[in-house]
Amino acid sequence: MEHFAVWVAAFLTLGIVSFLYKDNPWYKLSEAIFVGISAGYWFVVLFWDNIYGKFWNGIFPEELIDSAGNVVTREPDYWLLVGAVLGTLMLLRLIPKIGWISRWPLAFIIGCTSGLYLINYFSSNMMRQVEATIMPLVGHWVLDPATSQNAFSAFSGADIFSNLVLVIGTFTGLVYFYFSKEHRGAFGGTAKVGIFFIMITFGASFGYTVMSRMSLLIGRADFLLFDWLGLVR
Amino acid sequence: MRSRSSISPGWTLLLVTTLLVCIVAAPTFGQMPDDGVITFEDTVQVMVAAPTSLIATDHKYDDGEKIDLQWVPSIDDLPGIGTVVGYRIYRQDDGGVAEVIANLPAKANHYRDENTELGHTYIYSVAALTDGAEFMSNLTESISPEREWIDFSKRYLFLIALLVGGAVIYFIEIARRGKKLFVRKIAGLEAVDDAVGRATEMGRPILFIPGIQDMDDVQTLAGLTILGRISKTIADYDTEIFMPVSRSLVMTAGREIIKSSYQTAGRPEKYSDNMVTYITDEQFGYVAAVDGIMVREKPATVFLLGAFFAESLILAETGNYIGAIQIAGTARPAQLPFFIAACDFTLIGEELFAASAYLSEDPKALGSLKGQDVGKAVAMVIIVVGVLAATMGQAWDISSMNSLVDILKTIFSTS
Numbered sequence: 001m002e003h004f005a006v007w008v009a010a011f012l013t014l015g016i017v018s019f020l021y022k023d024n025p026w027y028k029l030s031e032a033i034f035v036g037i038s039a040g041y042w043f044v045v046l047f048w049d050n051i052y053g054k055f056w057n058g059i060f061p062e063e064l065i066d067s068a069g070n071v072v073t074r075e076p077d078y079w080l081l082v083g084a085v086l087g088t089l090m091l092l093r094l095i096p097k098i099g100w101i102s103r104w105p106l107a108f109i110i111g112c113t114s115g116l117y118l119i120n121y122f123s124s125n126m127m128r129q130v131e132a133t134i135m136p137l138v139g140h141w142v143l144d145p146a147t148s149q150n151a152f153s154a155f156s157g158a159d160i161f162s163n164l165v166l167v168i169g170t171f172t173g174l175v176y177f178y179f180s181k182e183h184r185g186a187f188g189g190t191a192k193v194g195i196f197f198i199m200i201t202f203g204a205s206f207g208y209t210v211m212s213r214m215s216l217l218i219g220r221a222d223f224l225l226f227d228w229l230g231l232v233r
Numbered sequence: 234m235r236s237r238s239s240i241s242p243g244w245t246l247l248l249v250t251t252l253l254v255c256i257v258a259a260p261t262f263g264q265m266p267d268d269g270v271i272t273f274e275d276t277v278q279v280m281v282a283a284p285t286s287l288i289a290t291d292h293k294y295d296d297g298e299k300i301d302l303q304w305v306p307s308i309d310d311l312p313g314i315g316t317v318v319g320y321r322i323y324r325q326d327d328g329g330v331a332e333v334i335a336n337l338p339a340k341a342n343h344y345r346d347e348n349t350e351l352g353h354t355y356i357y358s359v360a361a362l363t364d365g366a367e368f369m370s371n372l373t374e375s376i377s378p379e380r381e382w383i384d385f386s387k388r389y390l391f392l393i394a395l396l397v398g399g400a401v402i403y404f405i406e407i408a409r410r411g412k413k414l415f416v417r418k419i420a421g422l423e424a425v426d427d428a429v430g431r432a433t434e435m436g437r438p439i440l441f442i443p444g445i446q447d448m449d450d451v452q453t454l455a456g457l458t459i460l461g462r463i464s465k466t467i468a469d470y471d472t473e474i475f476m477p478v479s480r481s482l483v484m485t486a487g488r489e490i491i492k493s494s495y496q497t498a499g500r501p502e503k504y505s506d507n508m509v510t511y512i513t514d515e516q517f518g519y520v521a522a523v524d525g526i527m528v529r530e531k532p533a534t535v536f537l538l539g540a541f542f543a544e545s546l547i548l549a550e551t552g553n554y555i556g557a558i559q560i561a562g563t564a565r566p567a568q569l570p571f572f573i574a575a576c577d578f579t580l581i582g583e584e585l586f587a588a589s590a591y592l593s594e595d596p597k598a599l600g601s602l603k604g605q606d607v608g609k610a611v612a613m614v615i616i617v618v619g620v621l622a623a624t625m626g627q628a629w630d631i632s633s634m635n636s637l638v639d640i641l642k643t644i645f646s647t648s
Contacts, residue, residue, distance in 0.1 A: 016521060019524065022528075023525065023528040023529065027525070028525065030521070031521040031522060031524075031525050034515075034517070034518045034521050034522075035512060035513050035515075035518045035519075035521065035522045037518075038513045038514070038515030038518035039511075039512070039513040039514070039515070039518070041515070042513060042514035042515060046514075090482075090485065093485065102485065103489065106448070106482070106485060106486055106489070109448050109449065109482065110448060110454060110486075113448060113449045113450075113451065113454065114451070114454065117451045118394075119390070119394070121451070122390070122393075122394055122397075123390060123647045124647075126393075126608065126612055127390060127393070127645050127646075127647045128645075128647055129612075130612050130615055130616060130619075130645045131642055131645040131646055131647070133616050133619070133620065134615070134616065134619030134620060134622075134623055134638060134641055134642055134645070135620065135623055136620075136623040136624045136626070136627035136628070137620065137623075137624045138624060138627075138628055139627060139628060140627045141627060141630065152627070152628070152630070167616065167620050170616060171613060171616055171617065174609050174612060174613050174616075175613070177582070177583040177584070177609065178606055178609050178610070178613075179416050179417050179419075179587050179591075179602060179606055180415060180416065180417070180603060180606040181415075181417065182415075182417050182418075183417060198581065199573075201566070202566070202569055202570040202573060203570065205566055205567050205569075205570050206570035206571070206574070208567075209567050209568075209570070209571075213543070213546075216543075
C-alpha cells in the first residue's frame with residue numbers, strides 16, 4: 001500500500017511539473033485532484049477544529065480526568081454563542097430575501113480587524129521603528145572597567161556605516177512613502193535615495209527567498225529520485 | 234598529667250560548634266525541604282547561602298494574571314565557582330501546599346509568575362540549588378494579583394494615535410468642505426484604467442486575485458477596497474471579471490463589492506455570483522487552479538492585490554507568460570521582489586493602503602491618507618532631531634541633548 005502511495009504521489013508530482021511544458025490533460029487531472037482533495041480536507045479540518053473542537057466543546061465541555069484520577073469539570077464558555085450567531089447570519093445569504101443580513105457579520109469582522117490592526121501596526125511600524133532609529137552615529141559613553149569611570153568610545157567604521165544605513169534608509173524610505181508632496185527637487189532626490197534603499201533590500205530578499213525555494217525543489221527531486229526511483233541513497 | 238582518653242578544650246569547642254551549625258543549618262540544609270527528613274547524604278552537601286531580599290509585587294497594568302518576583306542571588310552564586318546551579322521558585326496558592334512553579338538558571342534574580350488568578354492569595358519562596366540540595370529564602374508576604382482597567386504604560390502611544398487620529402478627522406472635514414487635497418501620482422494606480430480598457434478592447438476577461446489570507450488581514454481589506462473601484466470601471470465598460478478566492482469570507486465580501494459596483498453602474502442584471510468563486514483553502518491547490526485558469530482563459534489583465542506568500546512568483550510568472558498586463562501590490566517585503574520582477578506595476582507596501590484613497594477620491598479616504606502623512610512627517614522630524622541630539626549629546630557629552638534623547642525614547646517606547 002505504501003508503495004502504491006509513493007507511485008500516486010510521483011504521478012501527481014510529475015503531473016504538476018508538466019505544466020512547465022504547457023497546459024495538458026495530465027496537469028488538469030492533477031490539478032483537479034489537488035483542488036478537490038484539499039478543499040475536502042480543509043472542510044473536515046475546519047469542522048473538527050472550529051465547529052466541534054472550539055464551539056461544541058466550549059458550550060458543552062466534556063469532563064476531564066487529571067493525572068491524579070480526579071474528574072475535572074469545566075464551565076461552558078457562552079461567549080462562543082456570539083460567534084455562532086454571527087456565523088449563522090453569514091449563511092442567511094443562501095436565502096435571497098434576507099440575504100442582506102449576512103452583511104452584518106461581515107461588517108463586524110472588517111471593523112474589528114481594522115481596529116485591532118490599527119494599534120498593532122501603529123505600535124510596531126511607527127513607534128518601535130522611530131525608537132530604534134534614534135541612536136548616536138559616531139560613538140557613545142560607556143563605563144571603563146579599568147578606571148570605573150565613563151569614557152567616550154568611538155564606534156568602528158563598520159558600526160558607523162551600519163548606523164548611517166539604518167538612519168538614512170529609514171528617513172528616505174519615509175520620504176518616498178509621503179504622498180502629500182510631489183517627488184520633485186530635493187524632496188524628489190531624497191525619495192529616490194529611499195527607493196534605492198528599498199530596491200537593494202528587495203534584491204537581498206529576492207536572493208534569500210530564491211534559496212529557500214531551491215530547498216523545496218530539492219525536496220521534490222529527493223522524493224522522486226530516492227523514495228520513488230530509489231536511484232539516490 | 235592529662236589522660237589519653239580525655240578531649241582537649243579546643244576539640245570540644247570545635248565539636249560543639251559543628252553540632253550547633255548542623256542544628257541551625259538543618260532547615261535549609263535538607264535535600265527535600267518539604268519532606269522534613271534530613272538524611273546523612275544531605276549533610277555532606279556543600280552549604281551555600283540562600284537568596285535574600287525576596288519581594289513579590291503585583292505586575293502593573295495587567296488583567297490580574299501576573300506577579301513579579303525579585304531577589305538578591307545567593308552570595309555563593311559567583312562566576313567560576315559554580316556551587317549554585319540554579320534557582321527554584323515555590324508558590325503556595327491560598328494556603329495550600331507549596332508547589333514548584335519554575336526552575337531558573339544560576340544568576341537569575343527575577344521571575345514573572347504569569348499563571349495567577351484574581352481573588353487568589355499567593356506566598357512565594359526561592360531556593361538556591363546546588364548538586365542535590367536546596368537553600369530556601371525567606372517567604373514573601375501574602376499577595377493577591379490586581380486588575381487594572383487602563384494600561385497607562387501605553388499613554389504615549391495613545392497620545393500619538395490621538396494626534397494622528399485628530400489629523401485624519403481634520404483633513405476629512407477639510408475634504409468634505411470641498412477643498413482639493415493633493416495626493417501625488419502613484420504609477421501603478423494610474424495604470425488601472427488603462428489595464429481595464431485594454432481588457433475591454435481585447436474582449437478578454439480580467440482576473441482579480443486577492444491573495445490567500447482571510448478578512449482578518451489588512452492587506453486583503455486593502456485589496457478588496459481597490460476591487461471596489463476596479464469593479465466600477467469594469468461594470469461601466471461591461472468587461473468580464475473573474476475572482477478565484479481561497480477563503481470563504483473573502484468570497485462573500487468580493488461578491489458584495491462587485492454586486493454593489495454593478496448596481497451603481499446601473500447594470501445589476503450583468504452581475505453573477507460566478508464572478509467570484511471559492512477554490513480551496515490549501516495554498517498550492519489554489520495556485521494550481523489559478524494557474525490553470527490563467528492559461529485557459531487568457532485574461533488580458535491580472536490584478537494581484539493582497540497578502541501573498543510562496544505562491545507570488547508562480548502566479549506572477551504565469552501571468553507574465555500569457556502576456557497579461559499585471560498590477561500587483563502587497564505589504565509583504567519577502568514577496569515584493571517577485572512582483573517587481575514579473576509584473577508591469579507594483580504597489581509597494583504603503584502604496585497598497587494609499588491606493589483606495591487615491592482611486593476613490595472619497596473625502597474620508599483622502600482625509601485618512603493625509604492624516605497618516607502627518608504621522609509620517611512627525612516621525613521624520615523626530616528621527617532627525619533624535620539622531621542629531623543623540624550624536625551631539627554623546628560626542629560632546631551635552632547633558633541637555635542626552636536628556637532630550639531619553640525623553641524621545643520614553644515617548645516612543647512601547648515596551
